Amino acid sequence: MREITYRQAGNEAIIEEFRRNKKTVHMSADLPADLRQEFGEARIRVTPVSESAMVGAAIGLAGSGYRTVANIRMATFGFVAMDQFMNQAAKITYMFGGQARFPILYRMTNGLGSSAAAQHSINPYSMFMNVPGLKILLPSTPYDVKGLLKTALRDDNPVISFEHMGLGGVKGAVPEEDYTIPFGQADIKRKGTDVTVVALSKMVHDVLAVAEELSKEGISVEVIDPRTLVPLDRETIRKSVAKTGRLVAVDEACQTCGAAAEILSLVVEDTKTFERLRAPTKRVCGLDVPVPFSPLMEQYVVPDREKITAAIREVMAYQGK
C-alpha cells in the first residue's frame, strides 16, 4: 500500500469529501491554495484573524444547510473563540430541541515539542470533553486521520479534530480507495497480554516503541488508541484491562482533570473490570505547568519513553500485600 504523510492524509479527506458534497465550505485564516484552485473562492474562504467570527460563522452556515470546515490552526488560538465553541456549537443542537443539524468540522493542532512555548503549545481536549455536544477526535496516524475526518464530514454534529503538531510529517500506509473510521471505536494498535496501555494522540507512537522494547524482556503490552474521546470506546478499554489486569494511561496533556483520569475512572468504577485488576492503575501525563520554552525544560514536563517504561515496570512489579 502507498505511504503518505499525516498532513497529506488529512488534506485528502477534505478534498475527497468536498468533491462528494458541493454544499461544503472551508474557512481558514491561511489560504489553502490547492483547495482554492479546485473548489473556488466561494467555497474556500479566507477569514481575517477572527476566530470567534470563524467558529460562529460555521454554526450559521451549518444551520443553514452547509457542511463547514473551519481550520483554527493552533488549539491555543481556539481559546479566543471559546464562547462560540462552548456556549454555541456544543449546545445548539440540544437547546433548540434537535430541530436543526449542525454539521461542522473544526480542525486544530494540539501538542508540543518544538519549543513553541506556552501560548503555542497545549493539549486542551479534556476541557472540550467536559462540555457535552461536541465530538472529539484524536487521530494518531495517517490512516486514522483520513478515515476519521471523512467520517466527520459525513456526521451531522460539531466535531473537533485535534491533530498533533508533531505528526504532520509522519508517514503511514493509507489506501487509495474510499474508507471511513466509525467514531467510538478504539484501535488496538498492538496486541498484548500483560498490561494495557491507553495512549492518546502522538503518545501512541512513543508507547508502541516502548512496547517493542519491553517485548524483548518478555513483557507483553497491549496498546489501545481510543482515536475518539467523544464518543469514547469504554468497552474495548475495559475488555482489555479485564484481560491484562493492569492499566497505564499515557497522555501528553496536563494530568489534572485530564482524559487519562477519565480512562482510569471508567476502569476502576466498573465492578467487573475492577475485580480483575492486579495492580493500581497509573497515569503518565504532562506535568501541571504551562509549557516552557527551553528544550530541556520542555522535554522534562511531558511523558517520554523513559517515563512510560518506568510506569509499565512499576505496575508489572506490583505484588500487593
Place this chain on the structure above:
Amino acid sequence: MPLENKELVNLYRTMLTIRRFEERVSKEFFDGNVRGYVHLYIGEEAIATGVCANLLLTDRIVSHHRGHGHCIAKGADIRLMMAEIFGKKTGYCKGKGGSMHIADFGVGMLGANGIVGAGLPIACGAATAAQLEGKNGVAAVFFGDGGVHEGEFHEAMNLASIWKLPLIFVCENNFYAVNTPSKYAIAIDEIYKRAAAYSMPGMVVDGNDVVAVHQAAREMVKQAREGGGPSFLEARTYRWHGHFESRMSTDSRPPEELAAWKKKCPVEAMERKLLAAGVLTEAQLKEMNSQILGRIEEAVKFAKDSPFPAPEDALEDVYST
C-alpha cells in the same frame, strides 16, 4: 414608496400580537407558571416588526436573549412558543431551551441566544449561506446596545464587510445594558457611527416608529439582495420592563424616563396613525385586539394542557443522529 393600507395593518397586527403575547407571559410568570429568565420586549416591538416585514420566509434571522418579538415577527407559531416558555414537551425546543432559546429553523428564525453578541458571528454564517445559495436571500441579526462592546460584534462587522455579506445588523438601542447606561459604556457619541469603521452604511432611526424602521430596513434589505453588502441600523427605543421579569426589582433606571417613553408607545402611535388616516375604525381595532387575545388564550391553554417532558428526556438531542 408609501406603504399600502394592508401593509400598515399587518405591521400594527404584528406589534400588537407581540405586546399582548408578552403581557400574558409576564402575567403567567408572576402567577408562578413560568420559571427562569424571561426578558420582555415590551416597548421595542416596532423594531422586530419593521425589519422582519421586509424579509421572506426563506431569509434568516438571529436573535438575542430578548427574542419573543423576533420570533413572532418572523412568523413563529405562538402556541409552540408559549409551550416552550412553559417548559413543555410540545414547545419549539421540547422544553430544553425556554424563553431564551426559542428557535424555528422552519421560518428562518435561527434562535434566540443567551450570550450578548454571540448571534453576530452566527448571522455571518447564515448570510454566507444566502450568498452561496445565489437566490438573493438575506439575513438579519438583532442585538442590543450592550452587544456592540463584545469582540464578536467587531469580528462579525468586519467579516461581513470584507465578504460583502447580505446581512442587516440591527442594533436595538434601549439605552441600558441591564442597568448600565449606554452613554457610559461607549467611547463614541453614537453607536451607528461604528459602521463607518467597517465601511458599511449606518443610520439611526426612531425605533418606536414602525414605519420609519420599515423604510430604513427596506433600503438595507434591497441593497443586500442586490449584492451591495451589509448595513447597520441603530433603532432607538426603550424597554418597559426590567432587564428580566423578577419579583425583586433590580431596575435602577429613573421612573420619569420610563414614563416619558411610555408616551411614545410604538403600538399606540401606530394605532393613532391608522385611526387618523381612516385605515381602521375603533370597532375594527377592537375586533383585532380580541382576535389576538383569543389566539393567545388558545396558546396558553395549549401550553398548560401539554405534558412536561419526562426527566430522562434530558438525555435526548445532545447529538443529531
